[in-house]
Amino acid sequence: MDILDLSWWQLGIGFFILIIPAWILWRYKTGLNKRLGIATVRMTLQLLFVGYYLEYLFELDNAWLNAAWIMVMVLVADFATIDRSELNRKRSLVIPIFLATFFGIIVIDMFFLEAVIQLPKFLSAQYTIPITGMVLGNCLRSNVIGINAFYHSLNEHKERYRFYLCCGATRNEAVFPFFRDALKKSANPTLASMATIGLVSLPGMMTGQILSGSSPLIAIKYQIMIMLAIFSGTVLSVYLGIRLSNQFVFNENDVLDDTILKK
């Protein structure tokens, strides 16, 4: 199958479709058009940068360089998780959440890329970068939901947490209901999309593969694998993110350091 390339001016025409949502948002005075403009410019510049960078990365196809790029992606995801969770960039959060996301990604990458797909070349850029990016993007979304829910709920219901401590609970026992609720909230969107995939939506990765000439059956096999990777990666990184950060954000009397929360 031939790939129908998209010329730059065709892509430029594509931007005109934004007139419709921009008009609706303006008509109802949502005040979102400035954000829409910034988000569109950012998306375009970021993807252009990544596109050129990936061309270079694919050409070199060096495992060390690919690993370094993954580290950069995890670092950006780390700060984005903390900011969007309405938490402060304190060392007690930055390091544990970085480690949690990194370990979550490494476990998933090693399992799917090296054990399942069995790449002919270790950390081959063509597979490693897109699959890591897809899993990481979803980890970021789940981490934001889970970590935000955990710490803000714990702060809001601190009397409940303290009541458990005064009933003899260890810190891990006292945070258990908050941890469970955070895991449920963060896993729900991925579970919902797994349950409707193919019926309600055709996912981006599968669509991209089909558009670039792959057989739909190959695309589906990859899509099933990526959904398994996304679900496992998100649950693992939320679990590790809360578990690891818990070691640093309580004082010796199990009181939460509330300076981690944005007021």
Add this chain to the structure above:
Amino acid sequence: MSNSSIFSLTNIDFSYPSENIFEDFNLTIQPGEKIVIKGESGSGKTTLFRLLLGFETPDNGTISFKGSDYSMKITHRLRKEVTWLPQDLNLGSGKTSDLIDFIFEFQANKDDKPERPEIVETLEKMGLSGDTMESTFSDLSTGQRQRVGLATCFLLKRDVILLDEPTSALDLESKKKIAELLLKNDRTVVSTSHDPWWVDRCDRVIDLNNGS
């Protein structure tokens, strides 16, 4: 400081960034005492409980529990020997029986897990029916939630109980039942209250308005 005391606070200074709460505050609580702490809003009643439970640390002075000055080890031991009930207990939206069971799944309480008839009997002593066990906790009234909390404190069989406004949501009949259970035994009970009915029934009144 007497070694036989339950709590001893000596020369305590404590302040929040915006206000001074305690200055050279002293208090000793002996075993079996029924103490009520009075005071206007902001006088330090809640802070005093937080200090006793190790959730706040004084700026100066020492706090001891059964003769041992506070440290991480003591605070953790204390929370296995003392229990505390907040004024408006919110344990989420689960079934009441599940929420009580959860507390007895803690490592420290596993061996003392009560059988269902004992839980129902304790709830009935508080003026609640056994059906409360099947109710969703968040659907209960404030007074019912408070009594479920008190029942949990009783089931934990602790010698020292700290209570935040224990009668604030109770009618006279319920208050009498609770007073009978809490005040007529060897337990040490420290409470905060604005309720003159409750204040009259306690052994000692600490008025934080004038520091007496």
